[in-house]
Amino acid sequence: MARVPGYIVQRRQGFYAAVDVPSDLREAVGRVRLVKTLGTRDKHVAQARLPKVLLELHARIDAARRKRPATDPVTAEALALQEQTEALQAGRMEGWHVGVHTIPGADGEPEVQSPLEAARSRLDDIIGDRAEEIARAEGTQRARAFADIARGRAVLLEQHMERWLAEPGRRGRVRKARTQMEFRGIVQAFGEWLTKEGIAPIIHGITRAIAGRYVSHLHAEDKSGKRIRDIASALSSYWQWMAARGVVPDGANPWPRQAPNKPRDAAPGEDETARPFTDDEIRALLAGTQDQAMLDLMRLSALSGMRIEEACLLTVSRCAGGIFDVPGTKTAAAVRKVPIHPDLAELVERRCKGKDGSAWLLHELGEPDRYGRRSPTINARFNRYRVTVGVHERAEGQRRSSVTFHSWRRWFITEAIRAGQPERVVRQIVGHKQDKRDVTLGVYFAGDTLETLRACVEAVRLPKLLPAQASAEAA
Numbered sequence: 001m002a003r004v005p006g007y008i009v010q011r012r013q014g015f016y017a018a019v020d021v022p023s024d025l026r027e028a029v030g031r032v033r034l035v036k037t038l039g040t041r042d043k044h045v046a047q048a049r050l051p052k053v054l055l056e057l058h059a060r061i062d063a064a065r066r067k068r069p070a071t072d073p074v075t076a077e078a079l080a081l082q083e084q085t086e087a088l089q090a091g092r093m094e095g096w097h098v099g100v101h102t103i104p105g106a107d108g109e110p111e112v113q114s115p116l117e118a119a120r121s122r123l124d125d126i127i128g129d130r131a132e133e134i135a136r137a138e139g140t141q142r143a144r145a146f147a148d149i150a151r152g153r154a155v156l157l158e159q160h161m162e163r164w165l166a167e168p169g170r171r172g173r174v175r176k177a178r179t180q181m182e183f184r185g186i187v188q189a190f191g192e193w194l195t196k197e198g199i200a201p202i203i204h205g206i207t208r209a210i211a212g213r214y215v216s217h218l219h220a221e222d223k224s225g226k227r228i229r230d231i232a233s234a235l236s237s238y239w240q241w242m243a244a245r246g247v248v249p250d251g252a253n254p255w256p257r258q259a260p261n262k263p264r265d266a267a268p269g270e271d272e273t274a275r276p277f278t279d280d281e282i283r284a285l286l287a288g289t290q291d292q293a294m295l296d297l298m299r300l301s302a303l304s305g306m307r308i309e310e311a312c313l314l315t316v317s318r319c320a321g322g323i324f325d326v327p328g329t330k331t332a333a334a335v336r337k338v339p340i341h342p343d344l345a346e347l348v349e350r351r352c353k354g355k356d357g358s359a360w361l362l363h364e365l366g367e368p369d370r371y372g373r374r375s376p377t378i379n380a381r382f383n384r385y386r387v388t389v390g391v392h393e394r395a396e397g398q399r400r401s402s403v404t405f406h407s408w409r410r411w412f413i414t415e416a417i418r419a420g421q422p423e424r425v426v427r428q429i430v431g432h433k434q435d436k437r438d439v440t441l442g443v444y445f446a447g448d449t450l451e452t453l454r455a456c457v458e459a460v461r462l463p464k465l466l467p468a469q470a471s472a473e474a475a
Contacts, residue, residue, distance in 0.1 A: 006057065009035070017035070019033065034057045059166065062163050074138070077130075079149060079150075082149055085152045127150045145202060155247055156202060156203070164238055167241075187235070194210075236253055274402055275393075277411050285298060286462070293364040296362065302411060303341035303343055304338050308379055310334070312365055314326075316358070316361060318361075319351075323338065323339060335431070336431050339454035412460055421456045425453065
């Protein structure tokens with residue numbers, strides 16, 4: 001399911017989409033929160049309709065942000081004048097009452113000026129007079145930035161940010177909510193740095209030299225190479241979108257080649273220190289708690305290869321007929337069918353008994369947060385728990401542990417391949433895309449049979465608990 005900021009609320013028997021309005025835009029929007037009906041009483045239908053309705057609500061917020069994207073009164077004034085400039089350039093004269101004017105011509109003879117030309121000339125004079133006042137009060141740089149914005153020659157850094165985040169990306173899928181939040185924070189942090197450096201946060205004035213200074217600043221703050229690459233990539237993506245929409249000219253992107261290169265031996269998007277759990281770590285994790293939700297979640301991921309959020313989003317109806325209907329949380333390949341491991345049959349039967357099809361399999365986790373996620377709280381709890389049982393590994397200078405909940409997924413993949421299962425089958429089970437460079441598997445292959453997938457799942461077995469651990473668990 002595509003994710004954009006927002007969430008579902010239930011009123012009486014119906015479901016509604018809701019989006020919190022940023023505090024600086026509440027006056028312009030006229031609401032603290034925007035709500036719109038999803039037109040259904042069925043929870044799953046509501047979840048399917050949610051992304052489209054959220055985009056509609058974000059379009060309303062974006063319209064207000066484009067009009068007043070900054071709380072700074074001088075900038076807001078410039079943007080209001082920019083709207084008038086754009087309207088007059090398009091030939092619209094709403095709010096202007098100007099008759100035919102005559103002005104001195106080059107040869108001294110009077111020239112007739114149309115009402116539209118007169119309005120444009122009058123607006124230009126208004127902007128010029130106001131810029132002179134700002135120059136006397138706040139300096140020439142501030143006045144120049146005001147005039148450039150008001151005359152439509154400059155675009156504020158954050159002016160198109162919300163539309164960029166709300167629109168589908170190049171691959172046709174809307175970014176996840178947490179990615180949107182991260183990208184928004186990246187753009188805002190860059191704008192704050194520009195302001196501190198005395199640089200106007202205007203798109204057209206950001207050169208490669210300024211981008212390079214910012215990257216050097218990130219290095220000085222001891223940001224990791226991966227983090228700097230993520231920041232530069234997000235900003236570059238914003239510039240690419242603006243170039244595609246005609247906001248900036250092609251070739252104006254200052255961010256390519258600014259970030260440090262990836263280490264040659266690092267897999268794309270992976271932390272080279274991350275690893276699967278060992279058998280001893282698995283025994284310690286499964287024997288060290290009486291928290292049934294935690295135990296069941298660990299087993300679910302270990303014997304299916306599911307990501308934590310995928311397991312948390314399972315409902316009773318998605319666990320029918322001996323198959324997990326995995327909703328997927330990342331790519332199209334993540335939406336898949338996974339045979340239920342025999343060692344999970346009791347768990348699934350116990351948790352489905354007496355429940356409606358729309359009920360959560362792991363009901364203890366509560367309802368999703370405003371971003372549609374159920375896993376953050378249990379994930380944090382798991383990380384605290386694993387440390388208490390000694391499952392933790394972080395070398396000096398390493399930012400996070402080499403083992404996390406995702407290590408269950410790594411363990412499943414490792415064990416399946418060690419058991420002789422073909423890589424293409426393992427990819428289907430865990431929701432990894434097939435390599436498109438392999439035309440046969442990546443383009444033409446329709447997928448293995450259910451029997452083949454089931455054999456892959458059943459090839460993975462959890463290590464047996466030691467006698468003392470088994471006795472403790474039984475007790």
